[in-house]
Amino acid sequence: MPTIEDRIKEIEDEIKRTQYNKATEHHIGLLKAKIAKLQMEASARHGGSHAGFAVPKSGDATVALVGFPNVGKSSLLNRLTNSDSEIGDYAFTTLKAIPGILEYKGAEIQILDLPGIIENASYGAGRGREILSAVRSADLIVIVTDVQAGGIDKILTELYNAGIVVNRKRRNVEIKKTTSGGIRLHKPKTVDIDEDYIKEIMKEFKLVNADVYIRENVSVEDIIETLQGRYVYIPSIVAVNKIDMNPSFDTSQVSQYGEVFRVSAKTGYGIEELKEGIFKSLSLIRVYLRNKAGVVDFQKPLILREGTTVREVCRKINRSMIDSFRYAIVSGKNRPIGEQRVGIDYQLMDEDIVTIISRF
Ligand SMILES: Nc1nc2c(ncn2[C@@H]2O[C@H](COP(=O)(O)OP(=O)(O)OP(=O)(O)O)[C@@H](O)[C@H]2O)c(=O)[nH]1
Numbered sequence: 001m002p003t004i005e006d007r008i009k010e011i012e013d014e015i016k017r018t019q020y021n022k023a024t025e026h027h028i029g030l031l032k033a034k035i036a037k038l039q040m041e042a043s044a045r046h047g048g049s050h051a052g053f054a055v056p057k058s059g060d061a062t063v064a065l066v067g068f069p070n071v072g073k074s075s076l077l078n079r080l081t082n083s084d085s086e087i088g089d090y091a092f093t094t095l096k097a098i099p100g101i102l103e104y105k106g107a108e109i110q111i112l113d114l115p116g117i118i119e120n121a122s123y124g125a126g127r128g129r130e131i132l133s134a135v136r137s138a139d140l141i142v143i144v145t146d147v148q149a150g151g152i153d154k155i156l157t158e159l160y161n162a163g164i165v166v167n168r169k170r171r172n173v174e175i176k177k178t179t180s181g182g183i184r185l186h187k188p189k190t191v192d193i194d195e196d197y198i199k200e201i202m203k204e205f206k207l208v209n210a211d212v213y214i215r216e217n218v219s220v221e222d223i224i225e226t227l228q229g230r231y232v233y234i235p236s237i238v239a240v241n242k243i244d245m246n247p248s249f250d251t252s253q254v255s256q257y258g259e260v261f262r263v264s265a266k267t268g269y270g271i272e273e274l275k276e277g278i279f280k281s282l283s284l285i286r287v288y289l290r291n292k293a294g295v296v297d298f299q300k301p302l303i304l305r306e307g308t309t310v311r312e313v314c315r316k317i318n319r320s321m322i323d324s325f326r327y328a329i330v331s332g333k334n335r336p337i338g339e340q341r342v343g344i345d346y347q348l349m350d351e352d353i354v355t356i357i358s359r360f
């Protein structure tokens with residue numbers, strides 16, 4: 001009997017054989033929906049989410065180094081952190097997740113060196129499932145390639161098959177199951193999508209009653225993504241390593257996968273820029289606290305996510321601070337006006353100086 005994986009491959013082959021045009025567009029969309037449904041069954045059969053390498057998260061954020069074998073991921077980890085991951089001039093030197101800590105601008109950033117990704121990793125090749133499961137929980141992906149390795153779209157495919165979307169936001173599509181009323185499509189006039197087609201796709205997922213909200217122009221893949229409900233959206237940047245071997249390497253071929261950094265783990269070239277790129281892409285902000293005596297601690301900022309409010313600062317200091325909170329005084333070099341009195345839900349910026357005034 002064919003396995004689920006066989007059936008997926010069969011449909012994938014049919015898609016490859018079918019020429020894409022207006023007439024076949026719908027048919028291909030439905031085939032993709034079929035594949036998505038089968039992938040869901042396959043992953044449920046494997047026990048849903050897979051246990052990854054047992055690396056506890058630590059620090060303020062986690063970054064995963066992802067790339068083909070032998071491109072220099074371990075060499076980069078050693079350059080970026082205090083770690084000592086094994087390096088070898090052959091594929092599969094690294095066999096498990098090796099963590100290191102990058103200390104940068106007061107932040108502790110955990111970096112995970114992982115075994116190389118190979119084709120069919122998402123089906124389990126080369127410990128692919130464990131690798132991809134570790135990648136899933138990262139806050140940022142650094143796609144590592146070198147001046148020889150092409151075809152990193154293959155890596156992106158493996159990530160996608162494992163439910164990881166890089167360098168792109170979640171689409172504005174929402175599907176709410178209901179108990180009756182059939183499939184109801186809600187969309188603005190500007191969104192051009194055929195209602196019957198949506199119904200057909202829903203049928204592939206055995207959905208008969210649902211409110212479907214489509215708030216921007218989307219492709220059938222986007223709708224399938226939402227139906228699967230298993231995708232995570234992780235920002236990514238690209239590190240092109242071994243630039244010492246070919247300084248004139250044309251990086252435009254990889255720029256679609258995120259901001260590109262030309263580096264050499266061997267010589268140290270571009271490493272500082274890569275650190276800054278990692279820090280920036282994580283959207284971390286530094287918040288300095290002023291204590292009762294009026295002294296600001298610039299050495300040890302609180303490291304928080306962009307969009308964080310004063311509430312999170314209180315929580316980080318001491319939970320009881322939220323209850324006793326009266327107001328906060330905020331100033332900072334990224335603010336045009338001086339000190340401001342603000343409430344608990346006030347949004348903070350990088351390098352803000354915060355004084356918390358409590359009731360008792
Ligand atoms: N010329 C040059 N060689 C490098 C550079 N970085 C790494 N290498 C060499 O490339 C080979 C592979 O390096 P690793 O760091 O083990 O690569 P990896 O990606 O971790 O490999 P796997 O763990 O097998 O996936 C080693 O021989 C390194 O010395 C670089 O910047 N320039």
Ligand SMILES: [Mg+2]
Pocket residue numbers: 073074075086087093094113114115
């Ligand atoms: Mg390695």
